[in-house]
Amino acid sequence: MTTHDIVIVGAGPAGLAAAIGAREAGAQDILLLERDGEPGGILNQCIHNGFGLHTFNEELTGPEYARRYIDRVNELGIPIQTGTTVLDISPDRVLTCTSRENGFEQIRAGAVILCMGCRERPRGAMDIPGSRPAGIYSAGTAQRLMNIDGFMPGKEVFIMGSGNIGLIMARRLTLEGAVVKGVCNRSAYSSGLKRNVVQCLDDFGIPLMVRHTVTEIHGRDRLEGVTVSEVGEDKKPIPGTEQYISCDTLLFSVGLLPENELSEQAGVELDAVTGGPTVDDRLATSVPGVFACGNVLHVHDLVDFVSEEAARAGAAAARFVRGETVSSGRRVSLRGRNGVRYSVPQSVDPDTMPEELTVRFRVADQYLGCYLSCYVDGVRVSHKKKRIMTPGEMEAFVLRREMLGNDAREVVFCVEEA
């Protein structure tokens, strides 16, 4: 068994930034483990631009953004072991991994940083009646096929779900000569960014069918078409509104789920809403010495926020292995209520937290002209009017230590109409 101070699982943007953060905070012995043949994570297949506006003040494509961090990790001499899948993490931080080069191996870590990202929600969970012919892919799979393997999934495409990946793929397929018949979405608004709706659909005249869903799949060997129906207020299809759309390819983009089997094996407590670990202001999970950041923690829209969060996790892990983690043992829990679905982090240590901490969360519905409020033990400490809040865009709140006073127990974020 080998031993390292900090072992990072996953070399996507989160893992890379965590490694840099840990080194810059003084950690020497850091190892990155990556299942894929190359570092970079999901960014390698996101060849569209729009990454890094916050961090670099320019619009990079996914691979370009990833490369800046890979180059930095290489400059710092931090090893990345690719082609290595972590199979298990024990609560006392022994990682079991497998790779073609080393076979099975066990690594003991002073601290572990979980950076496994997320995966797409499977279609199987969506219960659409009809056959299961070829030509049905998740949007992310289609993205990988086109951008990494150079394979065109189909000629006439329908897309179910208007998440960002679905929107990006509508444009990508159109540019490559496919006809995208439409993108449907159960709710009344797209769950993707406005910019993507305009630049991926409107630019090409692709219809966005809000309040619609696919209710039947047609075709035996290859997909031949789908039935699309309007959905009512109760989110159920309305009989009589069915329309047939012929297509040879159906993509679904119905959301992402943090990938946390390993976290569970390590005994890490998960948040039922985010599907990711519960963490404190240091991004420490419920298991000592195990940290988490990036999409494994909660699904981010912007990679810049992933990098920033990961750098903090790396620094916290570096302090942990040096035994510098001082904790007063006091803990203030952070929660969402009335329209705020969750809070990350889920708790802070009021004595050691930074002066200002950015708390992130999502809202449950679209709210126009409502207030975002923060209560500390039932007393409102902040009340800000927001022109719009929408589930597709993460909200942020800067929590100042002084708001917590001396004996705070609970902070609640909520949406209020007045």
Added chain:
Amino acid sequence: MAQLELTCIRCPMGCTLRVTLEIGAVTAVEGNRCRRGAEYAATEAVHPVRTVTTSVRAVGGTRPVVSVKTVPEVPKDRIFDVMAAIRGLTATAPVHIGDVLLRDAAGTGASIVVTAELEKR
């Protein structure tokens, strides 16, 4: 005088902007809930541009394709001409971020620039 409808992309409100153009310049914007909408309309209504990102065939590399983008952006109504010019390109590994595969694509003045590293197989 011409009228034009746009969706502002500067924030999730997505205001519908009704833009009035006179001799190629924006003279009035309605429907914007804030100043940023008018700023967006001023360029988007007159000279909309986009960065085109796609991939080209690659030979001798660890992957069969490599990603590229236009630098600078190209006029929105030239996107498909630029795509046609890109479709004829082949990259020979190794290629690196920043390598230029084509200059003045479809007469737009934009270069086709590699956006990923591709090693030799």
